[in-house]
Amino acid sequence: MSESLTFHFDVDGEDFTSAGQASVQVKKNLRRLGISPEIIRQVSIAMYEGEINMVIHAGGGTADVIVSEDKIEIILADKGPGIADVNLAMQEGYSTATDQVRSLGFGAGMGLPNMKRYTDEMIIDSVVGEGTTIRMVVNL
């Protein structure tokens, strides 16, 4: 693969039921490209957690997955409330999710730590009141 391939998705923030659709599609696309199952799992879990976060906290956003020769980049961007204290948000178990979100099986404060765990690089760029962009890289 000499040129990079980009997959773009709009993540609907209104509907919790459909959250994760983009990640499922990415998983299928990567399988078709012959990427190894372990890498596919890393990318899709990290992206799925990010997608859920965008739906729970930010009213949706966009997701771009760029596959190049040596890496897969996942860029998640939203215009949500932003993250006031990124270090705090990165702590396992810290969550600002509502009880309603917890009753749906999420909001354990594992999302961001999980995204970091499954990727080789993660940069969070967040401005309170403006939004958050997260760039993750999984090396091939």
Add this chain to the structure above:
Amino acid sequence: MTIGTIKELLEAQVICGEDRLDAEVHSACGSDMMSDVLAYVKDQAVLLTGLVNSQVIRTAEMMDMVCLVFVRGKKPTQEMIDLAAESGMAILATDMRLYEACGKLYMNGLVGNGRKL
């Protein structure tokens, strides 16, 4: 252990994936918290849960699981069944509680997270 054996041990009903009953599985996990499944589970092929929503199917799909077991008499919606069928996953439903269902499978040799019985 096959999915068919899980069905027998848990006196479960097959909701979808009747053709997958011969598939072999080697480990399982049980949780109602999908965040924790995504964080702690590694290579488990079966998820037992009492949580019923579409994200359960998507979480299982992200983890490459092949069988979902709904406990405490919970039944998935048609939308969930369609999602699972699309990704080739089998769904079982049992009246047993989560603890009891996990215990039965564990006692019969289906371990969790690589640990031996």
